Amino acid sequence: MSALVHATGLKKSYGAKVVLDDVSMTIAPGRIVGLIGPNGAGKTTLLKALLGLIGVEGHLSVLGLDPIRDRDQLLRDVAFIADVALLPRWLRVGDAIDFTAGVHPRFRRERCEEFLRKSGIDLSARIRTLSKGMVTKVHLALVMAIDARLLVLDEPTLGLDILARRSFYDSLVADYLQGDRSILITTHQVEEIEHFLTDLIFIDRGRIILDASMESVGQRFHELVTTPDHSGAALALKPVSRREVLGRPVYLYDGTDPAELTKLGEVRTPSVADLFVAKVSGGLS
Amino acid sequence: MNTFSWLLRRELWENRAAWIAPLATAAVLVLIAAAGLFNGVTASFPQELTHELTRESVDPRQVAVVGLIGIAAVFLLVLQLGQYSYLVDCLYAERKDRSILFWKSLPASDTATVLSKLVFALLVMPAIAAAGVLAAQLLIYLLVSVKFSSTAGLIATLWSPAVWGKAMGYALYVLLLVELWALPLMAWVLLVSAYSPRTPGLLALLVPLCAALVEKLLLGSSHVLHIVVGRMGLPHASTGPMITLDKIDWNVTTDFSVVAMPELWLGLLVAAGFVWAAIEIRRRRDPSV
Numbered sequence: 362m363s364a365l366v367h368a369t370g371l372k373k374s375y376g377a378k379v380v381l382d383d384v385s386m387t388i389a390p391g392r393i394v395g396l397i398g399p400n401g402a403g404k405t406t407l408l409k410a411l412l413g414l415i416g417v418e419g420h421l422s423v424l425g426l427d428p429i430r431d432r433d434q435l436l437r438d439v440a441f442i443a444d445v446a447l448l449p450r451w452l453r454v455g456d457a458i459d460f461t462a463g464v465h466p467r468f469r470r471e472r473c474e475e476f477l478r479k480s481g482i483d484l485s486a487r488i489r490t491l492s493k494g495m496v497t498k499v500h501l502a503l504v505m506a507i508d509a510r511l512l513v514l515d516e517p518t519l520g521l522d523i524l525a526r527r528s529f530y531d532s533l534v535a536d537y538l539q540g541d542r543s544i545l546i547t548t549h550q551v552e553e554i555e556h557f558l559t560d561l562i563f564i565d566r567g568r569i570i571l572d573a574s575m576e577s578v579g580q581r582f583h584e585l586v587t588t589p590d591h592s593g594a595a596l597a598l599k600p601v602s603r604r605e606v607l608g609r610p611v612y613l614y615d616g617t618d619p620a621e622l623t624k625l626g627e628v629r630t631p632s633v634a635d636l637f638v639a640k641v642s643g644g645l646s
Numbered sequence: 647m648n649t650f651s652w653l654l655r656r657e658l659w660e661n662r663a664a665w666i667a668p669l670a671t672a673a674v675l676v677l678i679a680a681a682g683l684f685n686g687v688t689a690s691f692p693q694e695l696t697h698e699l700t701r702e703s704v705d706p707r708q709v710a711v712v713g714l715i716g717i718a719a720v721f722l723l724v725l726q727l728g729q730y731s732y733l734v735d736c737l738y739a740e741r742k743d744r745s746i747l748f749w750k751s752l753p754a755s756d757t758a759t760v761l762s763k764l765v766f767a768l769l770v771m772p773a774i775a776a777a778g779v780l781a782a783q784l785l786i787y788l789l790v791s792v793k794f795s796s797t798a799g800l801i802a803t804l805w806s807p808a809v810w811g812k813a814m815g816y817a818l819y820v821l822l823l824v825e826l827w828a829l830p831l832m833a834w835v836l837l838v839s840a841y842s843p844r845t846p847g848l849l850a851l852l853v854p855l856c857a858a859l860v861e862k863l864l865l866g867s868s869h870v871l872h873i874v875v876g877r878m879g880l881p882h883a884s885t886g887p888m889i890t891l892d893k894i895d896w897n898v899t900t901d902f903s904v905v906a907m908p909e910l911w912l913g914l915l916v917a918a919g920f921v922w923a924a925i926e927i928r929r930r931r932d933p934s935v
């Protein structure tokens with residue numbers, strides 16, 4: 362099957378500020394891609410471009426369509442949350458369901474209603490009477506009930522407590538395993554999603570600095586926990602970053618043979634968060 | 647088409663004033679009529695009106711029509727104020743509360759969305775107003791019938807289907823003309839609502855006012871003002887009387903000379919341009935800024 366998202370040389374600037382700088386990426390069907398970057402890195406701009414909300418330079422096709430020109434057609438197969446809790450205050454929950462069911466051919470009403478029932482949200486309530494967390498849940502329930510080929514989530518769990526976040530991600534994964542959808546997700550709480558991601562994209566200052574499958578991340582990157590007396594040898598193997606955890610130096614390596622590292626101490630796979638910090642802070646220079 | 651009907655329903659949910667305002671207008675008119683007829687709140691009103699209505703020479707048809715026009719005129723005023731405030735807000739509110747990002751995540755195109763707002767103002771709101779006129783008229787005629795139950799001629803005219811039919815036909819025809827004639831103004835307000843970074847209500851009024859002022863200062867003429875103000879009434883205002891009470895023309899509904907007015911078509915063309923611009927703005931602008 363061909364790629365769901367195919368982007369080459371995307372550029373976008375607002376005045377003198379370059380937000381996307383020659384971004385290229387591909388998303389294959391059936392993947393869960395984490396798009397990770399610091400604030401202002403261009404994540405949201407990139408997502409908005411994929412969704413046809415803003416125009417960008419370069420070549421971009423989503424599900425084989427031009428997101429701007431074919432936007433109406435695209436939205437039948439792409440569901441997204443560009444920012445949570447944006448439902449209008451005057452809307453009733455039940456009306457929101459009716460409306461979405463009315464305009465979306467792939468909306469599954471029962472799923473949405475079941476999700477809301479579990480959250481204890483009254484269908485006759487108006488959005489303005491709900492707490493921010495509940496509005497987020499309504500928004501998620503509406504979007505998650507759409508049988509989309511591509512689901513784009515920008516900080517979907519912002520403002521939710523840890524229980525709600527966990528249950529959201531659990532149902533996201535359960536859905537994913539059942540169907541044939543791809544998911545593109547951004548969040549600052551990387552540790553909550555890293556165990557189910559299949560691919561990882563790091564973006565910083567408008568540029569993609571890492572685009573790899575989780576498998577290859579595990580093969581490529583290693584973390585060495587060692588003692589200060591091994592520092593010289595550890596540095597000689599050219600780590601990309603160094604930090605200290607409880608007085609012990611921790612080095613991160615890209616592409617170094619783990620057999621070499623094992624001689625110096627304990628070797629493990631870095632967490633996405635550590636990898637991210639290492640890549641974004643520019644490493645050792 | 648199904649999507650479009652949902653979009654219209656959505657407007658009805660959001661804009662409850664669209665039916666509350668006509669309902670309140672009907673209630674107020676009926677209350678005033680009841681107070682006037684039965685309580686003598688307006689001291690001079692009952693006697694004079696009683697005298698008028700019970701005079702042998704009065705043409706009951708005239709009374710019926712005058713009553714209708716009086717009621718309809720109040721509704722028309724309420725309708726036009728409602729249309730203005732609706733249109734000013736309709737594409738601005740969703741940007742202000744950022745809910746546009748939710749609406750744009752559903753497969754309802756920008757074209758359908760913007761057109762649904764125009765159709766709501768142009769057809770749905772007047773239809774509700776027309777229903778309000780009918781309801782108010784029924785109730786008021788009922789009150790009049792009770793009050794003047796002895797004046798058989800008046801009663802017969804008030805409830806004559808022929809008079810009703812013609813009067814309603816006349817009112818609807820006038821309403822249609824007013825709507826078509828004012829369409830460029832409505833489309834303009836829609837465009838401002840789509841474009842304005844803030845206070846669209848102010849911008850919608852300021853631009854034509856400034857244009858009129860500049861014209862006055864530079865050229866000494868006031869065409870802009872005349873065109874804008876002229877569009878708030880009826881197209882016939884310049885070419886001949888249409889709504890003067892003493893010359894109500896029953897055959898006006900078969901008078902299609904308006905259709906031949908180039909100004910009408912020019913206005914519709916301008917309106918189409920404004921609507922197209924509003925659609926393009928909603929389509930192209932980054933919805934999150």
